[in-house]
Amino acid sequence: xxxxxxxxGKAAKLxxxxxxxxxxxxxxxxxxxRALNISSEGATPREVQQGVWEYMFCRDCEDFFExxxxxxxxxxxxxxxxxxxxxxxxxxxxxxxxNNTKRFLFSVLWRAHVTSRPEFYGVDLGxxxxxxxxxLRSSAPISASVYPVFGYVLKNIETDGPDDKILITPAxxxxxxxxxxxxxxxxxxxxxxxxxxxxxxxxxxxLEPRKALLLPVLSTRDFGPIRQIYRERR
Numbered sequence: 671x672x673x674x675x676x677x678x679g680k681a682a683k684l685x686x687x688x689x690x691x692x693x694x695x696x697x698x699x700x701x702x703x704r705a706l707n708i709s710s711e712g713a714t715p716r717e718v719q720q721g722v723w724e725y726m727f728c729r730d731c732e733d734f735f736e737x738x739x740x741x742x743x744x745x746x747x748x749x750x751x752x753x754x755x756x757x758x759x760x761x762x763x764x765x766x767x768x769n770n771t772k773r774f775l776f777s778v779l780w781r782a783h784v785t786s787r788p789e790f791y792g793v794d795l796g797x798x799x800x801x802x803x804x805x806l807r808s809s810a811p812i813s814a815s816v817y818p819v820f821g822y823v824l825k826n827i828e829t830d831g832p833d834d835k836i837l838i839t840p841a842x843x844x845x846x847x848x849x850x851x852x853x854x855x856x857x858x859x860x861x862x863x864x865x866x867x868x869x870x871x872x873x874x875x876x877l878e879p880r881k882a883l884l885l886p887v888l889s890t891r892d893f894g895p896i897r898q899i900y901r902e903r904r
Contacts, residue, residue: 672850675728676784677803677869682728687735688791689781692721694855696833714784722839724785725804738806741767742774746856747757752832756825760886772812772819774801775862782840792842793851798864811879818869819877820861820884824854824893827903832857833890841895846870858885859893 673684727735745751745767753761780802782793795802798817805812826833838854848865863869875884890896 671725673725675833676726677731677734678728678789678866680728684725685727685729685732686723687726687732687781688721688723688725689785689787690722690778690853690855691739691743692723693739693747695721695835697856698837708883712844715744722787722789726781726785735781738770738777741770743856746858752823754859755830756823756832756887757830758887760884761823762882762884764882766877766883768814768877768881769811772877775819775860776817776851778808778853779840779862779864780806789839793840793841795864798840798858798866814876814878815868817865818863818871820871820875822859822861822875824857824859824890825887827889829889836846836865836890836896837894838893838895841898854893859882859888 671684672681674680675682675684688714691745715833744832745765751763769876777794779793780799782790783795783799804855805816824833825831834855834857837861838852840851840853844854845861845863846869848863848867848869850861850863851854853860853862877883
């Protein structure tokens with residue numbers, strides 16, 4: 671499909687661009703490569719195949735995002751990154767690539783901001799979209815205090831292991847008066863603060879360079895967006 675690339679603004683042949691990489695959907699699929707899309711707003715559930723994508727970016731810009739996605743998925747999908755059983759209230763993840771993890775999460779939010787897919791209508795970065803785009807274009811390290819990121823591992827109550835069968839597209843919320851977005855895939859829920867002001871949350875759980883990442887363990891059924899879906903479905 672020919673069109674205008676939403677990143678570089680050039681006329682080009684556009685790629686089928688995934689807002690959340692297809693690799694994050696694979697654990698969710700059944701044996702026929704299908705997943706069930708359930709909305710928190712009461713829409714009829716529908717089947718999804720090949721993830722959630724749109725013709726958005728030229729080949730060069732698509733390659734740019736794939737260069738961020740590849741190391742992220744290689745690390746967070748590795749079977750030794752997370753324990754197979756979650757037996758304590760928290761875990762530590764060693765050797766996290768801080769800059770890549772943060773850039774990947776920023777890239778998901780930015781793509782969710784520019785897409786016209788209805789699943790992402792709730793993502794509006796406002797003036798922060800330009801700032802996040804600039805951070806993605808720069809190779810300079812990103813400060814931990816700039817759009818701080820926190821995470822927690824989701825526990826499947828049936829297997830007691832990380833729940834990679836759940837994928838949550840970015841959900842907007844307010845935390846301590848700040849705008850934040852929650853997104854979940856590959857067994858991890860991420861909380862990204864889109865705020866210019868200091869966020870007063872436990873620094874022990876903050877994603878930082880050269881530090882093991884502390885992830886509290888949270889049952890999937892207690893995860894905010896999942897609770898909201900249960901309430902709406904009732």
